[in-house]
Amino acid sequence: MESGAGKHWTEEEVKALLSIWSEKSIRKQLHGTLRNKGIFIYIAKRLQELGVCRDWKQCRAKYKNLKYEYRTVKYARNSGDATKTMKFFHDLDAILRCEPVAHLAEGNGRCSSTEARLNASPTADSSQEIAEDEEDFSNSTLAALEATQIKKETIDIDDDSISSTSEDRSCTPLAKQIVGTDNHIPLEEAQNHFKVITVNDTGAGKHWSDNEVRALINIWSDEKIQQMLEGATRNKEIFEEIARRLMKCGIDRDWKQCRTKYKNLKYEYRALQKENEHLGNPRRKMRFYDEVDCILRRQPLGPSGWGCESSSLLSVSVGDVTANTGSLGIKRKTWNDEMSPIPLKKSASENTIFQFQKLLTERVNTVTEGKKLLLERLCKQEEMQDLNRTQLYAHPSAMQQVPVAAAAVAAMAPAASELKLGKKVNEGKTKEVYELPDIPGCVLMQSKDQITAGNAARKDRMEGKAAISNTTTSCVFQLLQEAGIKTAFVRKQSDTAFIAAHCEMIPIEWVCRRIATGSFLKRNPGVKEGYKFYPPKIEMFYKDDANNDPQWSEEQLIEAKFSFAGLTIGKTEVDIMARSTQAIFEILEKSWQPQNCTLVDLKIEFGVNILTKEIVLADVIDNDSWRLWPSGDRSQQKDKQSYRDLKEVTPEALQMVKRNFEWVAERVELLLKTKSQGRVVVLMGSTSDLGHCEKIKKACATFGIPCELRVTSAHKGPDETLRIKAEYEGDGIPTVFVAVAGRSNGLGPVMSGNTAYPVVNCPPLSSDWGAQDVWSSLRLPSGLGCPTTLSPEGAAQFAAQIFGLNNHLVWAKLRSNMLNTWISLKQADKKLRECTL
Secondary structure, eight states: TTTTTTTTOOOHHHHEEEEETTHHHHHHHHOOOOOHHHHHHHHHHHHTTTTTTHHHHHHHHHHHHHHHHHHHHHHHHTTTTTTTTTTHHHHHHHHHHTTTTOBBBBTTBHHEEEEHHSOOOOOOOHHHHHHHHHHHHOOOOHHHIIIIIIIIIIOOSOOOOOSSOOOOSSSOOOBBBBBTOOOOOOOHHGGGGGGBBBTTTTTOOOOOOOOHHHHHHHTTTSSSHHHHHOOOOOOOHHHHHHHHHHEEETOOHHHHHHHHHHHHHHHHHHHHHHHHHHHHHOOOTTTTTTHHHHTTTTTTOTTHHHHHGGGGGGEEEEEEEEEEETTTTTSSOOOOOOOOSSSOOOHHHHHHHHHHHHHHHHHHOOOOHHHHHHHHHHHHHHHHHHHHOOOOSSSSGGGSSSSSSHHHHHHHHOTTTTOOOEEEEEEEEEEEEOOOTTTTEEEEEEOOOOEEEEETTEEOOTTTHHHHHHHHHHHEEEEEHHHTTBBBBBEEEESSSSEEEEEEEEEEEEEEEOOOOTTTHHSTTTTTTOOOOEEEEEEEEEGGGTOOOEEEEEHHHHTTTETTTTTOOOOHHHHHHHHHHHEEEEEEEEHGGTTEEEEEEEEEEEETTTTOOEEEEEEESSTEEEEEEEOGGGOOOOOOHHTTTSOOOOHHHHHHHHHHHHHHHHHHHGGOOOOOOOOEEEESGGGGGGHHHHHHHHHHTTTOOOOEEEEOOOOOOHHHHHHHHHHHHHHHEEEEEEEEOOOOOOHHHHHHHOOOOOOEOOOOOOTHHHHHTTTTSSSOTTOOOOBOSHHHHHHHHHHHHHHHHOOOOHHHHHHHHHHHHHHHHHHHHHHHHHHOO
């Protein structure tokens, strides 16, 4: 992070910016160029000479915000509203009077200079300014107008996030021609295609897509979130929670971006309302206006709130012209709703466009009832609220399993009673698999109230087993997804079913064993029950009921040359499945340990996602899939082995088995939680190291570890440093201190010598003196244990490894990272060899 990022501009900083902006040479360059990065780099350098530390992006954002606010106030005053004001108005007025102002006023399509001419008394100065504006306006090309007028800047309070008004398509150019005509989109319509753009401290220029904004609004509509937002002034924690929920939807946005997008949506909504009050015009729709309106008026989010967004799904033909309704913004007001209070003379080309758009709107209203019903179904309130009720793609890596389009459709899946089932894809002993026509690339896994043993040689109905198995599977897959394991699981759909990515299953059962028991003892005479395998032992069995699922070797599987969904199963794929099986077992084994339960062995299956062509963990993991011994005692077993061991199946015996299954289902939900606490406290010697510390904090977030940043100097204020140390020691929360100090590092050694908590050095080395400065972190007095890592991510991982000893959720993320790194290297090697061959 650049220094100063995320801080409000002080009055002195704004004055310094205005003093540089007021220079004639700066004004001329700013007015004459569209690519102005170099100018703002120069301005930032000049500001540094004045003691203001701001980068060029922040300078550009502040410049745009000041111009926009000035023009808003200027327009309001010219319209007779003397109540609207701003700081530095007169300074900006003096600067901007020298520039042509051809800014489009919202609502009527006229230039603000034209409004000034209509509302203000003509004077010599104003006449000259209007003349200059008029000349500039008449000589400007449409492309230039698009760049300087239509691209509307929002007032970005934080200067720390990039956003748009949610339109994921690029801004429609003013000069875009309608197919089959020689006409351009009129200026009145062009203003509906603006984007609200703010600046991110990281420089990542990624706009918010429609699906991302929908998910944000859906979370915002939660009553608890609204109450917290209304009752808090310090709302960082609230937006961190919103960012976490978005992450569960597969949307990677940090809390600052969420907060800025939230503010932009509120600002645009309120600006439209205020405009309507002053001008008396009907509402000019913005994207998601109805949804924001429902939230801010505290009304339930209804189906109609989403209907306007679905217009882009329809394509309407008019004569020889085919247009997508979304591209011309038909969801906004029609042309006659945008008429100015004072009629303006329109050209013939504009009239042609208006007639075309009117005809197009009429044709939209004649869309068949079948399409309307489809849109209504897709846009029901219940479908959108489903994002909050379920866990969808709990880890960013899960987004690789189902493409964005399929994930978005799955997020809007109807409730269980309304979900349309397609043909039955497969049926096993304990489940059925159905296609989902409304969710391409996904299937419904429906459990049965049936329990079997010995390849269905023994089979009984056990009331409630479907719900128990579905709960167990959903919790286990959610745990693995949050850790970073790629699975086919999408979300729990009902008590007895869940939605999964459609996979072509690989007919191999992978078994991982920690303790020798069961069939292993029969196949390996001489091995005593209870023998422990280090590392866990991996076996595979080919699914063939007729031959009682024979055991296979890796060589047999490779030589079978199976191909599923276009992916041939070779050496690389077999190695990936074997390594994944071990990692999955170890994560579940570690997760059961806090419950004082021993995971003895585990059986899983893999499939190839038909959309992404990736191998993912598929099928189910329920109480049929493992052996689970509380306290490591086989006599207390709670898994399906208690059913296998029955000499006679009686109603009483089945009730005993059911109680075991219920016991597991209740405790498996506890795997998603941890009683262990922990935090990382990053101590920096100066705010100049803030960017380095932010990287540590971001890396800690990937492991789910809270991180706090503090500023203190062991050289200049040792008493304050020790007071901060005592503050964190006093509350009893396990803490890892990370010392970030350049030059002579006193923080790490002082902290290490005065606390029993772990301390790690992570100095931000410079290119000039880094080779010398690092020795202050490496050469320590005797009696101090303070390791040093130069990587911010490495410091976060060091802390995670400490907390992972007692926190199975953190440990699972570490183990998953190891697996995913290994898989990426394996796949890279395969691609390289294929290219070489």
